[in-house]
Amino acid sequence: MVKMFTRLLYKFVTFDISQIRYKKHTYRAYVAKNTLSRALGLMHRQSLPSNYCMLFIFPRETRLLTTLTMANMHFPIDVVWLNKRLEAVDKIESAKPSKGVFTSKEYAPKEPAMYVLEFNAGTIRKIGVKLGSRFDLGDEAKKIL
Numbered sequence: 001m002v003k004m005f006t007r008l009l010y011k012f013v014t015f016d017i018s019q020i021r022y023k024k025h026t027y028r029a030y031v032a033k034n035t036l037s038r039a040l041g042l043m044h045r046q047s048l049p050s051n052y053c054m055l056f057i058f059p060r061e062t063r064l065l066t067t068l069t070m071a072n073m074h075f076p077i078d079v080v081w082l083n084k085r086l087e088a089v090d091k092i093e094s095a096k097p098s099k100g101v102f103t104s105k106e107y108a109p110k111e112p113a114m115y116v117l118e119f120n121a122g123t124i125r126k127i128g129v130k131l132g133s134r135f136d137l138g139d140e141a142k143k144i145l
Contacts, residue, residue, distance in 0.1 A: 027070070038058075058114050088129055
């Protein structure tokens with residue numbers, strides 16, 4: 001039932017597409033900027049193209065709102081939490097999908113964050129993301145803000 005409802009919601013929610021840059025790496029980003037798109041995120045998707053990520057934008061820096069769950073996910077992801085200066089304040093590698101909604105682990109950043117990036121598992125290690133690393137939002141994302 002939840003899966004069917006989520007698929008129905010995807011018909012009414014559109015994600016803007018923007019660019020995210022880290023050092024010499026550029027990714028296309030699905031942008032989740034409102035409550036519904038942030039709630040849907042990558043749920044029930046089977047995969048994420050290798051050159052894509054998901055960018056969640058929150059109205060302010062917070063730990064509570066930027067807490068994530070792996071409920072209804074079908075593939076592992078890397079997560080980077082960014083503060084308002086776009087600096088990495090926390091990260092997790094290879095967060096695994098949960099077996100069910102009620103057994104899903106929650107992941108909260110150690111520091112308040114305003115942005116959350118989700119990549120395919122293995123990406124942040126491959127591109128060398130460390131705490132304090134600074135990302136750049138492309139011009140398209142800056143217009144969205």
